[in-house]
Amino acid sequence: MEFTINAYVQLLELLKSKGYEFCFYNEINEKNKTVILRHDVDFTLDKAVEMAVVESQIGVKSTYFVLLSTNFYNVFSKQSFEKLIQIANLGHEIGLHFDETRYDIHTLDELKRYVEKEAEILSKLLDTKVNVISMHRPSKFTLNNDIQFEQFINSYSSKFFKDMKYVSDSRMNWRENPIEIIESGQYEKLHILTHPFWYSTKNETMEAKLKDFIKQSIADRYDFINSNFTAFDQVIRREEIIG
Template sequence: MKSKEFSYDSFIELLQTFLSNGYAITTVHDYLTNENVPDKVLILRHDVDRYPSNTLKMARMEHEIGVKSTYYFRIISSVYKEDVIQEVHDLGHEVAYHYEDLTLVKGNYDKAIKHFENGLKMIRKFAKAETICMHGSPMSKWDNKKIWEKYDYKDFGIIGATSFDIDYDEVFYISDNGWGWNNTSVSVRDKVKTKFDIPIEGTAHLMEMLQTNKLPNKIMINAHPDTFFDPGVKYFFNKILIKSKNVVKRIIVKYKIFK
């Protein structure tokens, strides 16, 4: 691997390694609805937490290599940029809702479901948005996916949620949370229950395991666009920011502050 860790180039290099080793790359929606899922498949997902400009660059780069993925957008003002969402959709990617409604209304379930319905309508200005993904809100005491203990997302035309409709004993989940692949010590809610225990030391190690057939045939990657930058000043300060947040998240995870 020649590219700098968590640069755009390193990410595209990783995707090309998946492709060259026989993996089809698909969206969450297509994985859930395709009756003929390929034997080797990467479900490619992006939780858009910050930096819409990063999102657009990543979406364009994927399009250039013929890859379609899923982009889950928050509806907070700093992320919900209609021109960005429209272009990501026009590039052929799946656009859907990255919901955090319980957190945004401070745990009021009745307000949260109305907020969810409104957020879904905002995303559906651009796409069908038939899948959803919870935003982890790591600094919040509210677990956003618990809204579905009272309500049913299928009542809103949703065919699947990443927290509930993917079998993670069959699909190996990989997230870039905390400037590392499956860095569980700083993952407050960006984690799944799974039988897999496969440590990943970095992108080069991940690519090596792909090339030596040491990974399962079904994989989901959650790559947050705000993790990736071109090398330079923004890359450096973003790395420092993420590492600083890791200090707090490590305490939350260790002491189970948000159960």
């Protein structure tokens, strides 16, 4: 499967044609044949918005997991906040993408405390309760233990990670072919993880996608400084940096 928007749309249309109902995590038992679409937003909210718009246009809902502790985007900035609200207004759910390495965690109780802390912060920001958590680059401890939270759904709990058919495109690599899995008709419950960062309008290599992101990051940084620094373009012209 190519990592293009068109290929992703074809995947969604195949799911629809096979009778799958798109659902949130708390709706998994409401229908017999269901699929959860999970998106981990690791690098940029822009790609998440693009995917959210496409899904909405074809009547699909999914869950977007965002990081609070990342150097790539700031959910509290006006621009980022507006993007999150746009995703939610398109009918999607926002969940917490929790980075265990942000904290010095030694026990399960400590993990739960930090998860609850971040979920509360995100809930207050969005003015709606965050109900579901996904771990960012989960540790063996997280993967090997069926961790249950009192107030939140853990996307890596056995119910979603083992009892359902789980397939992921991590590092731009489908470990199993999602098309074959869907067409096989073997699974009533599917849990599909994608990373919006990898999807673009044309088929590109991982190297090309990463280089484009880095170049765009430079342009974004210049524009941000320019909007916060009087007459910045008189000090450094944009073409000197961007080319």
